Amino acid sequence: MKMLNAAAVARSLPYDRLIDALENAFRGEVEVPDRTQHQIQSPGHPPGTLLLMPAWQVGGVLGIKIVTVFPGNLANNQPSVGATYLLLNATNGQVLGMLDGAELTARRTAAASALASKYLSRTDASTLLVVGTGKLAPHLIRAHATVRALKSVLIWGRKPESARQLAASFGNEPYTVTTVQDLQAAVQSADIVSCATLATEPLIAGRWLRDGQHLDLVGSFTPEMREADVEAVLVSDVYVDTRAGALVEAGEIVQALASGNFKKTDVVGDLFDLTRGTCEPRRSPKAITLFKSVGSAIEDLAAAELATQPGNRS
Template identity: 55%
Template sequence: MRIVDAAAIDRVLDRNGLVEALRAAFRDEVTVPVRHHHAIPRPDAGDAMLLLMPAWQSRAGEGGFGHLGVKLVSVFPGNAGKGVATVQGSYLLMSGETGAPVALLDGPRLTLWRTAAASALAADYLARPDARRLLMIGAGALAAHLIAAHAAIRPLEEVAVWNRTPERAAELAARLDRPGLCVRAVADLPAALGAADIVSSATLSAVPLVTGAHLSPGAHVDLVGGFTPAMREADDAAVRRARVYVDTRAGASAEAGDIVQPLASGALAAIEGDLFDLCRGTAPGRRSAEEITLFKSVGTAIEDLAAAVHVIGRLGAL
């Protein structure tokens, strides 16, 4: 069994190649059981959580299909005081023919790459082909990956970064600014929303930051951060103005506050489609240059499996 660390994942992956691997996975036959949540009582440190996210490819074919895998993630709230990351994880990839372990991959790094690739995949169907200005809301670990992924599939020239802590936005912008891609921190969020062709948000906010009143016609909104029904990154006005898509209907309808709350209130009448629909051509993507589109991602084990298979394929281990 091969051990694949974060550095190896960074070395072999490229944004466009991973987007295409995810596109193929959503077109193929993949089984994704409901993920398992197991609470671990820890009276003195806050309860921990163990998450198991399995998936398997139903048949062999192009792209190394015919594998199975499971992501194992632990969440230990008390780790912050110990200087250890709260979320830990690994991805175990196995042979679909024998069940034998093939590789153990760094879970957090794989998740960053596949999450950003899923957003880029959705934007390939939903963002205007000439989109040149991106607004990145949030400056956490995922932000740099989202900027790189969107820049790989659209001709971006300008990136504005907004964060509740301005210093973090400035640090990220300084790190990513380069010839051909101007990256700058901004303080005026409403103005930045109005100037953006693509708005990508990766925060843990419970209060909407993407306000529909400030979105320009033709904008594409990419919501990545919220992963519980109580979390919200876009307001009802943004949802009402947009045609709404998700990564998976089952996941987003149960876990995403940006979908659960508008469905309950009536602000969202229906989900237009998910990544299965977009990749298989059973739901239309962007229909005009003026419409606003919105994509909400909560993550799915399909993406982890496709990314792990792609990594091992690039390493020449299959």
């Protein structure tokens, strides 16, 4: 059995190979039951949550991500969220590997955005704006740069110092990395806008968007959260990672549906459709495309299988 800590997971999942692995996974046949959630009582502290996210390929591999959320840990300067991934043989149940779930999740999330961009952003896209400076931000930059020949990366954050620190962490790249403070101006100058925040009120306004842009929304994962307003959804050709998740969990989509001006059938396609060629990707050079992801156990399974392949750099 392979044991991969965060550093080993990072070495084992270069973005070019991971993006290809996700593409093949969405083209294939994977069983993905609904995730289950359990509340765990923690005496003297707020209740914790246990999330179980399984997926498997018949005759292939079986995996489950185990996520714990214990808010009370913050009082003891401990992480409130933990994640571990267990990979097994789907034929005999033998354990193949145990992986750091946080690194796996960050990398597969960024790779899913890059996979969507491969189909949806203009091939001549050269300027990326990243909105947010959290753990996902550097992954999104490197993943997007894998599928598009970026010349310039702009970073905006609520805390300018955090944006400067993130920019300074990049060196010897084929693109420049700089910070910006005027979000509207930055959005209007970018070819790709990638958002990874915990915003509950929109940061991106639809009236700011221009022809030919691609908007990548990663951060929101509940109906109450959203990084872009309803107008941004309405002026865009909308794609999602999976309809089953995005239509009920993504605040941008849920609130657009609630407005009455957007219907479920207005979603052009998901990653299954894009990778299988059953929906139209970018419809024209002037189209504004929007990709909304909330994550899928398919992505975890594909990443874990790639990371544990014999001969991988773990």
